[in-house]
Amino acid sequence: MHSSPSINDQLIMQCEQFEQLLQRLQQREYHVLGPTVRNQAIVYDTLTSIADLPKGYTDEQDGGSYRLKQRHDDAFFGYAVGPHSWKQFLHPPITRIWRAKRDGSSFHIAKEDKGIPKYAFIGVRSCELHAIAIQDRVFLQGACTDPGYQERRQDLFIVAINCGQAGGTCFCASMQTGPRATFGYDLALTEIVDTRQHFFVVHIGTELGAEMMDGLVCQQASPDDLQRDEQIVACTAQTMGRQMATSPVELKGLLARNLEHPRWEEVAGRCLSCTNCTMVCPTCFCTTVEDVIDLAGEETERVRKWDSCFNLDFSYLYGGSVRASAKSRYRQWMTHKLSTWYDQFGSSGCVGCGRCITWCPVAIDITEEVRAIYDSEQKE
Amino acid sequence: MLVERNDPMLPRWYRIQHRREELANTFTVTLEPQDHEDIPVFDCGQFNMLYVFGVGEIPISISGDPAHPAPLIHTIRAVGNVSNGLQGLKSGALIGVRGPFGTPWPLALAEGKDLLLIAGGLGLAPLRSVMYHVIAHRKAYGRVTLLYGARTPEDMLYRQECEHWRAHLDLDVAVTVDRATESWRGSVGVVTRLIAHALFDPAKTLAFVCGPEVMMRFCAQELEKCRVPGEQIFISMERNMKCAIGFCGHCQYGPFFICKDGPVLPYYQVKDLLRKREI
Structure with a gap:
């Protein structure tokens, strides 16, 4: 039945x-x-x-x-x-947030309703x-x-x-x-x-x-x-191909304690700041907003696009970037993903999918970077 | 056209009612909403996202009186694409406004205590709201001191208002410049030097510090030397922002989103980060 x-x-x-x-x-x-x-x-x-x-x-x-x-x-x-x-x-x-049209001295704004x-x-x-x-x-x-x-x-x-x-x-x-x-x-x-x-x-x-x-x-x-x-x-x-050196909760403190670890300089020597890791990451959520304006200057669109903390413009503040060095940008990405994400959202921002390792053109491996910092603490 | 207010990324159009040139490249605009509806109330230290048609959007702190949110008042220094765009706009022009956003100065905590306001350069703009509030509620606070440092006498923001505040017998106002001109007869030196001479009871003082990061760090160190506990020092941080609601990720400072956890942050929470470069 x-x-x-x-x-x-x-x-x-x-x-x-x-x-x-x-x-x-x-x-x-x-x-x-x-x-x-x-x-x-x-x-x-x-x-x-x-x-x-x-x-x-x-x-x-x-x-x-x-x-x-x-x-x-x-x-x-x-x-x-x-x-x-x-x-x-x-x-x-890429998403259009809204578009606006100039109408004399006024503007008409239309919300994206696709x-x-x-x-x-x-x-x-x-x-x-x-x-x-x-x-x-x-x-x-x-x-x-x-x-x-x-x-x-x-x-x-x-x-x-x-x-x-x-x-x-x-x-x-x-x-x-x-x-x-x-x-x-x-x-x-x-x-x-x-x-x-x-x-x-x-x-x-x-x-x-x-x-x-x-x-x-x-x-x-x-x-x-x-x-x-x-x-x-x-x-x-x-049969996982990679393994984190320690538990997700331990990673939070490990990285927070090691913001000035020499390893950041070392990895920055390899990192191309290409943003691949942030594009393939299933949790990276950062965006920028750009204006796309027509030639006559009458219509504009506000467009939201994926952005990456590896871009220099990401931290631009009157006249320069807060994170000018590749070292600081890699550190921002990894400490955010594994450490400050807990402070902000109550969990790690990493799910262990491995995409950032596979799609890094120079094979930087987040588990290897963690292990280097973890091992240096074990030796102390 | 009706605009839905529930999308936090949609701006409201405001008309520039009046423009006032403050300093070279620094100006104040007063704004009225095009729809003639109410302007949202704000707390001292909060900011709005100001949008220039076809150019972009930037965070600017509100420098008006919180008791009178209309018209909306912003003081802006032209340093980038959007602020330069704003500088090019005349009275009558429309700009987009979203806000107010952010964590304000903890004025309720300061009631019954001495209040020490320390501003560097344009950092006086978000503290002017505090001055208006404090003057209107003078009895709620103990000693109130404003220490203001500008680069040169020509770079002093709101000079007439500073002079007016200094005339109050129940306000201590001290001003210093990094570099004097020939006609300057006032104090010369960094604003941190004024701290030791100010009158306040460190154990029951709240300090609000706003200015360049390095200035805020040295002021906070000096305040701690003068025995003001780190928990009673507040600073206002600035970072690149695209959304102001915690989605774009640009304004992160360690664990904080400056747009929502800040811009005003307790010094003791960022003390260690401030010592590190490129956070």
Whole structure:
């Protein structure tokens, strides 16, 4: 007999039903987004069916290096995170805040009222759920809320994926942010693939998630299935390519005590101030606002763009930059991420996704920089 | 056109009612909202984001009287793109205003205590609001002292008002300049030197310091030497700002967002940071 699924149910979903789930989300007018292959990288873009997923792909990641490879199976999610993060949809790289038109001696101002689509994210990793929660604290839980972020965030449907494989630069286990999705999802999947079978264990996180699963032909997961699910995620946790030297809470004090450590000078000698780490970081939220004015000077647009604390202009104050040296800019980024973020938002700003390591052109490794400072304190 | 007020990034248009040239490159504007509705009340030490059409937006502290928020009064020094843009605007021109923002001077804490105001250069602008408030509520405070340092006698901001305040028998006002001119008969030297000569009871004094960072740091050190506890010293910080509501990240100073945790911060919380370069 058919019974409707409910929160905390664990179901078995075959690939056919996974396709049906995607179609169902589209029918419900969700703009469905997920991983897909483009320009030899796994990026996040529109999915029309599960055929758009990077089936049979994996990646090899290391400091300053990212390569796609073929897997020996047909796994849909057999890789770690790529250069994109979900922040490009919730906190877009460029948004128009408002535009204004001169009208004689007066101005008419128009708020940006472009419709915001209802998003469904497919394949959200645990580190990324933590990153979304962190940006929620920045944009929604302070004295002011960002109305655009709120609008994009409120109708979001999240299908998480429990990682079945750790990347070469992953360190979520040591940041206590993964690899299992523990909150913030409507549905969480664990992909089970071998020579004989290919299916997902589905963990239902919300009423809406249960509703989306209702009517799809799925069995309850057996104890054996759940044990395999446990084993897969446990194995991922044990094979992380990187590890922080100490716990996230300890990092707060470690960096606060070492603002004048010689290591900052050393890393500044390698850092190009290219801003890649801040662009790929799923939690970096800094922006600038620019005016785009027409040639006649009659119309202007205020445009908000992602900015980076590695830019000289970022700290410009009448006549010069407060952080003129690369050393001070790297220190600002790392101490903010790992230390002062606690003071501001009650948690670390790092989720251990490893993107800043992979996409740094000179392979600066945040875990290595932390270890250098940590080790020097141990020797004292 | 109706503008929704709930988006904190949307400005209101204000018309420049009057302009007054204070010093070379420094001027004061009085502003009235184009929609003729009320001007929001503000607390001493808060700031607004002022927007020049097609150029950009900058934070400027409010230097008017908090008891009379209309018209809005800002004193501005032309040093960058936006402030130079503001300088080019004549009476009648429109600018965008968002605010007020930020943590004000803790005037309630100062009640019943001696109040020591120390200003350097343009740092007098956000402290002028405090002077207006204190004069209007003179009985609420003990001794009130204003120490003001300018580079030269020509660089003295609000000179007439300083002279007017000095004429009050219940206010101590001392002025010094870094470099004297021939006709200057007053004190010469940095403003920190005035601290030791001021009359206040250090244990029950609140000090509000506003000026360049290095000046505030040395003033705070001098105040501590004079036994004013670090908890009773407040400074007003300045940083690049794009949003003023804690989203853009530009104004970070260690753990603080100058836009919301500041601009006024207790000295003891930033004492260690002030000693470090490029924070």
